[in-house]
Amino acid sequence: MALKLSLKPGEKFVVNGAVIANGDRRTSLVIQNKVSILRERDILKEEEVDTPVKRIYFPIMLCYLDPQNKDPYLKEFMLRLSELMQVVEDPDAKQKCVQISNEVMKGNYYKALMVCKKLFPYEKERLEYVP
Structure with a gap:
């Protein structure tokens, strides 16, 4: 296709x-x-990696663009995703994290990136929240 x-x-x-x-x-x-x-618009530069979700997005992007050298990127991805999963309480955000993980483990990096981008608004809202 x-x-x-x-x-x-x-x-x-x-x-x-x-x-x-x-x-x-x-x-x-x-x-x-x-x-x-x-x-x-889907490319994230290293100097732009300044939030938890971007720290997940970036290694997935590198796996997608450089699949022959994916092992260190996958390790970084797993570390960052597990860190995020420990603090996220929103069920929809958790479900997206699980979906990202599933797509990465299947080697569907582009799909994982697109799901990860859906977490950007959630993260922005949380980071801007001041009680």
């Missing part, structure tokens, strides 16, 4: 670790085979 990617002018994306930037016009690409691809 092909993946159609519509890109804005100047939008960047990563294909199997290579950063590619679109030119000055809107364009569409059709990816015909299986590759690890992330749009700029």
Whole structure:
């Protein structure tokens, strides 16, 4: 099944670790085979990893982009996820954490990333809460 990617002018994306930037016009690409691809909006830079959920997202992203060297990333992921699971009380957030773990263990890193992104609003709300 092909993946159609519509890109804005100047939008960047990563294909199997290579950063590619679109030119000055809107364009569409059709990816015909299986590759690890992330749009700029889904890429987290190391210096942006400043919250518990981002500390989970980042190693999953690295597993996705560099599956040959996934072992240290998986160890970091498991450590960070277990830390988060110990403090999260919200049932929906816990369920998402379990879903993330299941997808990672199956090697479905992209799916795990998309579920993890759903935790960002929950985390933001909790971090901004002041009793």
